[in-house]
Amino acid sequence: MTMTVEETWVAPQAGGPLDATVTIPGSKSLSNRYLILASLGSRPVRLTGLLKSRDTDLMIQALEALGVDCRADLDSPTEVTVVPPSGGRFRGGARVDCGLAGTVMRFVPGLAMLADGPTHFYGDQQAYRRPMRPLLDGLTQLGARIEYLGQEGFLPFVLTPPTHLVGREVTIDSSASSQFISGLLLLAARTDGTMTIVHSGQHLPSLPHIAMTVEDLRQAGVQVQANPDRCRWSVEGRGTGGTQLPDQVQVEPDLSNAAPFLGAALIGGGQVSVPNWPDRTTQPGGLLPKYLEIMGAKVNRVRDVQGSATCRVTGGEAIHGLGDFDLSPAGEIVPSIAAILVFADGRSRLHGIGHLRGHETNRLKALVTEITRIGGQARELDDGLAIEPVPVQSMHGAVIETYADHRMATFAAMIGLKIPGIRVRNIGTTAKTMPDFPDMWKRMLAGEGQG
Structure with a gap:
């Protein structure tokens, strides 16, 4: 889907509990x-x-x-x-x-x-x-x-x-x-x-x-x-010998890009599965299942006959706030976490993420602006973000700005699962890491496997 910056994308609502498998592109x-x-x-x-x-x-x-x-x-x-x-x-x-x-x-x-x-x-x-x-x-x-x-x-x-x-x-x-x-x-x-x-x-x-x-x-x-711990790293330089990766290298799926889809299971209810989830990873998105469990999701890892693992997330009866929570190890998934916490039953204080002010946009300011725009309550902290619980019926549709930031665009899509009338300006910015995001999102809602 190709859209101009001026056009808006109507974020689809979840019509019922989700039941989808989403294959995430490489990291x-x-x-x-x-x-x-x-x-x-x-x-x-x-x-x-x-x-x-x-x-x-x-x-x-x-x-x-x-x-x-x-x-x-x-x-x-x-x-x-x-x-x-x-x-x-x-x-x-x-x-x-x-x-x-x-x-x-x-x-x-x-x-x-x-x-x-x-x-x-x-x-x-x-x-x-x-x-x-x-x-x-x-x-x-x-x-x-x-x-x-x-x-x-x-x-x-x-x-x-x-x-x-x-x-x-x-x-x-x-x-x-x-x-x-x-x-x-x-x-x-x-x-x-x-x-x-x-x-x-x-x-x-x-x-x-x-x-x-x-x-x-x-x-x-x-x-x-x-x-x-001492903020020091030493590398034995090899001069023109340089580096040498193996002749063939397999790239893991992007676990941070899995966050909007797995998070959708909490917001919309039902379950979403992501295959090829690595057993061990250095990706910050690897922390996502633990965070979702704290917010009330049920998380399972299921293996197929070849031994490949699928991460399956099932939404619970309620979404819980995180209280005071250090998100510094996984700052890039903050917009997805914030979208979930907009619907939480308790307050959240997300710390250790002040550096998000220097990302594609000032993500902390952008998140506060857009959460406030739909009738939610959020404010910036010195090193993070505070989100207060607001009844869903008190929030409303709006045109959400993406600030040319792919993670603000997926944040908006997540909000639209539960709030009618959410339109997203420049959804095409998701091409930065997921060129097919709008179609992937619709297929998830339709319950189609994406192999």
Whole structure:
């Protein structure tokens, strides 16, 4: 479904208890990390189950601009073979469109440190408000020269790499995003000598995403010493030897993208199942089943004859508030959690998520604005969000803004399950991670399997 920004999408209501199985596309976080790691290697890597979305398309286009060959399988676009540039040297003189993708704007500048000339980075207008300075300060400590073409510390900019990349200790304040640490960790695999990254700030958000990067590096044969309690990470750089993922890598489903669908079982009643749920994962979305249980859902893990696990969530008689709750390990699923808590029978104080003010939009402000717009009660906290219980009959339909943020769009769809008259402006922004979201949502409500 293609809609213009001006058009609105009528969010369908749940006509009765749900009974659906929804297959979730590959993880955006893992897809883009694997694309980077494969590009840093010395031989081709075949990625299967790769997410096809705007963010991964932007990543592939960025890598190709830098001289990487990304060959999509004509019969299966979720299978891509990544061929690194010869000699491990990336092409200079490139223009990289970051769009609104945090993983592109914060991971690809590390690759540009290995190019044979300057790289120009730009993106969507809204991306020019997303902070970049901590990463660029770190790259400057490693010898980069940054020319800002607009506001200092933000896109657009031109990065000129050093003539030689030597490992050293780099200190940055990554309080605004864990992606700054991850971007430096990925680059560290290619330094000559050990590179140590130190976070100097008080709070470090989304530690599971850093753990994901560390595990992916180790999977690629890189030695990493992680000490998150002391906010220090050391990587044994391999120079031009770089990284080497296995010849074939399977991408897990995006567990954060499962949140709107599994959460729908609490709001609409009935059950929703997501197959291929990993037994062990570094994705923050892996915490979702535990959170849903606390809110009153029944969660089961069912195995098929091949041993693959399906996560099945059944809504309870009531949705419970979370009280004072630390959501810092899984900030990216906050909009979905907030949509569920709008219908809770108790108050919630979600803490540890102040960094969401620097995502695709200021998500805390956006959530408060849209919850208030429909007659709910919410307010910002210094480090999070407070949501008060309001009877469903006191809330009403409205046109919900998405702020070009895919998770605000799925938040709105969840609200529309229970409140009639919800219309969503720019539902197409979900193409960032789920290009087929509107149809997937309708098929879920129709009880159709999505294999």
